[in-house]
């Protein structure tokens with residue numbers, strides 16, 4: 001059964017409405033299932049609920065869950081096709097240990113014994129700070145929570161971060177800086193009733209297809225909302241926009257400052273609401289005053305009249321939903337820019353009301369949970385590392401003394417962890433379900449660090465990747481459908497995903513691997529009992545509920561039983577809100593009280609952290625914070641040697657480094673190869689025709705791929721970042737040196753001063769023709785998202 005060919009028809013038929021989004025059930029099964037098992041999709045933060053079809057112990061298809069509030073039955077191409085990549089011939093089914101330079105099969109006892117022996121040896125000899133954990137946005141809540149207690153109270157290391165540093169670190173920091181804690185203020189239901197959308201650096205049509213269906217149904221239905229899109233490329237949303245703003249890379253902040261200035265100057269603000277519910281207005285007004293449309297036009301390259309048009313929509317629409325993603329988060333001044341989008345809503349009082357919210361969007365499916373559970377540099381349950389009461393509260397819950405939780409230094413962010421590994425102070429890195437050998441910037445450097453004899457690398461993964469190739473121990477992980485747990489999407493909806501089939505071979509869930517590690521390390525609480533008191537997913541969830549109680553992400557009123565059968569539920573779920581909470585801040589009171597907030601905030605320009613005393617001296621005490629920042633010129637400008645700017649991103653058919661989508665035949669077939677997107681003018685000046693092989697060089701590396709000409713402004717080059725050295729579809733290693741198809745060969749080792757998110761969307765590059773694409777066997781150059789749109 002196939003409800004549609006979602007490769008050809010990405011978003012499916014329209015279901016327009018007058019306020020309540022109708023259901024449309026999407027399904028794809030290759031055999032008749034004997035039973036359906038409840039789950040949700042793990043390929044983006046939309047969090048679409050689905051059922052897994054099972055026959056004779058195998059997954060044979062999926063269908064969207066009609067009862068679920070998030071997707072009402074719909075699924076996009078990754079939801080419908082990616083599951084087929086889970087059970088390929090090359091799945092990791094047995095532990096591997098490196099012996100004499102080669103990874104060889106081992107028993108679990110041997111592999112875990114090796115990991116435990118090394119952990120103890122390094123901890124004794126060099127201290128807890130010699131051990132780091134680098135995790136993912138794809139584990140389940142129960143797994144992150146277990147990882148946190150092991151890292152914090154077991155090992156006692158502050159070196160723990162997720163690859164969410166690469167995608168949603170700025171989302172959480174932007175929320176904290178403005179509203180006091182992490183957590184999306186709004187709900188996807190706001191999409192159904194808003195009068196305007198403002199998409200800032202968010203190619204929703206490619207990255208969150210079901211959310212884009214929800215927007216398309218409004219754009220094609222009655223009471224069409226207006227749409228403003230900020231994107232340097234003419235993406236699908238840009239083509240649907242009333243106003244498309246295409247800033248030069250690195251100039252989001254001047255554009256947003258100019259929009260704020262116009263709102264204030266033209267009186268499109270709500271002074272009474274600002275007065276009652278915010279602090280910082282005067283400083284913000286002063287900071288943006290000089291950003292006239294004309295000055296912003298000179299800096300961003302966007303015509304001044306177009307900036308004014310956008311301001312009028314944003315400033316006069318009765319309601320507004322803004323969404324922000326990687327075009328902001330992975331660019332320069334990421335947090336400073338993301339916060340300005342929050343400011344636009346605060347200036348108009350458009351938050352906490354139906355149709356009025358801002359989504360600092362997540363990228364990965366369970367990114368919200370790594371943040372909640374404290375496996376990414378935040379303290380567990382959005383507590384404050386700098387607040388001794390919060391540390392004590394957590395220590396009490398874990399039955400440990402407060403000084404066992406490493407709060408004497410800020411948590412180490414991922415880019416710094418790799419620096420420490422390079423310098424030799426981190427001597428063991430445990431990498432869980434992520435592929436930094438493709439996804440981190442400046443890959444030549446990252447490969448060298450991971451391959452170093454001085455670094456002991458443990459990797460949990462379901463498949464061989466460019467990173468497992470460099471590991472000392474590989475632990476075969478069970479994946480989605482093979483384990484039970486919960487995860488939470490970008491509008492705080494918690495879903496339960498049940499085990500549908502057994503993992504292949506000896507693969508184990510990450511939770512089982514971590515519990516086994518905790519047992520073997522014999523971690524104890526202060527009374528001599530086991531530190532980790534749970535034995536499986538549901539008991540971990542029950543423990544987490546207590547830990548989250550009283551915090552913004554309060555799960556205390558939720559249970560597996562409640563999550564089974566019906567729709568997912570939005571946290572907080574407390575005794576007084578047993579069915580969850582659609583919107584936060586409906587009373588205009590924010591989480592900024594000094595005793596409650598998650599951090600004391602930062603200077604957005606320098607990243608300098610405010611002290612507790614500084615924050616308390618001007619305690620916002622429940623008011624949102626309007627924070628300003630001025631533009632800082634980029635660190636690398638185009639010059640004679642590198643005259644163009646590179647931006648990287650995604651295509652609709654792939655997720656991250658294609659570890660799974662590259663193994664799903666339809667998805668890999670739809671987007672088999674890297675491409676280099678160029679403007680007509682730049683291609684013509686370099687003598688490059690569509691499909692020709694192009695060599696792209698930066699100061700750090702080289703990428704070669706076929707040209708795709710058009711859809712992008714002169715001066716800009718786009719390369720999707722999915723394509724590493726490995727072809728996961730057939731396990732073929734393309735080049736010994738790990739290149740040259742990975743966009744991150746070219747990117748810069750640099751990061752936002754506040755969120756520490758790397759700059760993936762900013763690097764100066766040069767292009768030249770490298771040959772005839774067809775003659776060199778290159779896959780046809782394509783930009784599949786736009787081609788699918790053109791076919792419709």
Ligand code: SF4
Pocket residue numbers: 041042043044045046047048071074075076077078079080207208209210211
């Ligand atoms: S929109 Fe995201 S969660 Fe939904 S089916 Fe697509 S990839 Fe999965």
